[in-house]
Amino acid sequence: MSALPRFSMSVDDGHPLDLRMADLLQSHGIKATFYLPLANQEGAPVLSPASMRQLAQTFEVGSHTRSHRFLNTLPGAEAWREIVDGKQQLQDQIGEEVEGFCYPGGRYQHIHKLQVRSAGFRYARTTQNLRIDMKFPVYEMPTTAQFYPHTRTVFFRNFISQRHWTKRRAALSVSMTADDWLIRLYALLDLSIARQGVFHLWCHSIDIEKLQLWNQLDTFLRRVADYIGTEQRVYNRDLIAVSAAVSTVGGSQQSAVKAINVNAFKAGELKREESDAN
Secondary structure (H helix, E strand, C coil), X not given: CCCCCCEEEXXXXXXXXXXXXXXXXXXXXXXXXXXXXXXXXXXXXXXXXXXXXXXXXXXXXXXXXXXXXXXXXXXXXXXXXXXXXHHHHHHHHHCCCCCEEECHHHCCCHHHHHHHHHCCCCEEECCCCCCCCCCCCCCCECCCEECCCCCHHHHHHHHHHCCCHHHHHHHHHHHCCCCCHHHHHHHHHHHHHHCCCCEEEEECHHHHHHCCCHHHHHHHHHHHHHHCCHHHEECXXXXXXXXXXXXXXXXXXXXXXHHCCHHHHHHCCCXXXXXXXX
């Protein structure tokens, strides 16, 4: 890759409307990563196997567990099955390796990062917002903003609860300057461009439909295409390829993690050896 990444996009939950999203993205030459469960325990419809394969022909496809269950609510063994079965079954559907994972609801604990790693994923994405930097642990990839009319209060609450305050302070300051959520989103995009950072947008196709935001998203993506070159619009796996960050389980902990019996992950018996800030 001759130029550093400047824009990535995630689409979560695998709703059938993801096919409409794919058409919109292609019309602007925007790459994206779609995180797909095989089913949704909340009752929402998901893409058919044929539609999953169709998406995978053009975009990166990542796993969103087998049935979109919040990992922090499950016993360890059940979380393991959601992670590993979701990966294997999705690979069987699309006929290729699945490298990326996204924590449903952004809810996870330290053990789940280790389980995702042990399952063979190269990286995992969170829902932490207000990040435009490239330095992050590979199993805690952050985002910049969700395409959703969040209030400033929501932005601030997310800022307080999800750590890395120094890295997120400038983006928070920008996002507090306007009442209109779209103005805040454009301001964040301008900030990431000015600082030569990465803007990571994420959304749910069903939200775009319910709130009738297709035109607004189309306009925003046109702005992205106008200001960010084609080579700088990337899949999430490309962010990992150029990230200078160490793994969440990096440093002196790596050798210890490698020595952990995989059965401990499957049985959910791994004990947390350090405090977890999630």
